[in-house]
Amino acid sequence: MHLITLIPGDGIGPEITKAVTDIFAAAQVPVQWEEQNAGQTTFDQSGELIPQTLLDSLEKTRVALKGPITTPVGKGFRSINITLRQKYDLYQNVRPAKTTEGIQSRYTGIDLVLFRENTEGLYSGLEVFDERLGISDSIARITVEGARKICRAAFAYASKHGRKKVTLAHKANILKMAGTIMINACKEASNEFPHIVFEDKIIDNMCMQLVNKPEQFDVVVTTNLFGDILSDLCAGLVGGLGVVSGANIGDDMAIFEAVHGSAPDIAGQGKANPTALLRSALMMLHHIGEHKQADRLEKALELTLQDKDKCTGDLGGKASTTEFAQAIIDNLDK
Incomplete structure (x- = not known):
């Protein structure tokens, strides 16, 4: 029991x-x-x-x-x-999204699982407001250890459940340091699980690809805010x-x-x-x-x-x- x-x-x-x-x-x-x-x-x-x-x-x-x-x-x-x-x-x-017979959706053949880092990023609560200047600063804290943990979890899940590919969604072209930390963490995990294909996509392209051809994705891993958005997007693909x-x-x-x-x-x-x-x-x-x-x-x-x-x-x-x-x-x- x-x-x-x-x-x-x-x-x-x-x-x-x-x-x-x-x-x-x-x-x-x-x-x-x-x-x-x-x-x-x-x-x-x-x-x-x-x-x-x-x-x-x-x-x-x-x-x-x-x-x-x-x-x-x-x-x-x-x-x-x-x-x-x-x-x-x-x-x-961890947010699975799978099309199911009996649930109305515009798509078929979707069976993906999204891993969103859940404790860092823009949800760290690190905000400062300068009332005199009228400026709000929100800090997206990404740690090497936090990135390693979530990326390894995604690869370990893929390996355990017979999944073939892990896709990292990031914005390393603009958020260069944070993006690099996530890319490097996924590359480390990929070395540990060489039978799992690893790819990375910039977040705006990722959104377009999810709408255009969501069935291409298997396991997706990303940071906190991007994951919050993508997980609801993926839910919308399979019925809400x-x-x-x-x-x-x-x-x-x-x-x-x-x-x-x-x-x-x-x-x-x-x-x-x-x-x-x-x-x-x-x-x-x-x-x-x-x-x-x-x-x-x-x-x-x-x-x-x-x-x-x-x-x-x-x-x-x-x-x-x-x-x-x-x-x-x-x-x-x-």
Whole structure:
């Protein structure tokens, strides 16, 4: 039995979280949830965005499943997601993007995984504002060690999962020092994994290539801001944020999450699509070694996605969150 921290989040978070836990229970997945929360709801109740009880749970379980979380805007609070990533050095943001039968997309044949450096770059929080001059400076901190870690992680993943190519997206023609650090780090990793093809592309060309011919890419690695943008672009290629998974992984902790927003406008209405959180939970199962259970649930999800009568509204159906989850349960082992 695996003990997992469960963070339902805000807005539609509790609804999609319940859908996932109901599916896991029906499938008898060997996990035990330890529920803790963070975000706007927790702040309203206790005055804390990230309670110590949540941190204690994470440090005990080392694995979490997290729903969408709202950080209050305009009150000086730092992003909860960034705080957790930096506190626990969750330096890999891993975002698969794959076309799936039953999910509408303009493309076919996409099966790529993006590795975004998750703790440095322009998200380091190094900002200075000179009020007298009206100048804001934001520092994109790139370290040699951080670059080595994310590039090696991308190559190691490619090797482990039978992927053939790693593409680095960078801007070394303008950001010469930062770009060079990333290129050199990838070249080092490439030497360690010589059976993996390595290529690099300038970020603006990379965006065009992703739209023109996304099926050419396999594993993509990049810095924090570029990865933030590219990961949503890739999600758009395969159906949107509501159908893709996400993970924040370090050397000894991993938090798997739905990467879409908390959608407070539809909270409590039974309209929410739990696919993104479920797929993130399946990534989690692979991470903890429950591969057969993950594959079993993925098959049930894919069967359900092909039956529009059983899908939620954003997927072209009329089913509620609960009805969609029940359809996945009904499709287990078919």
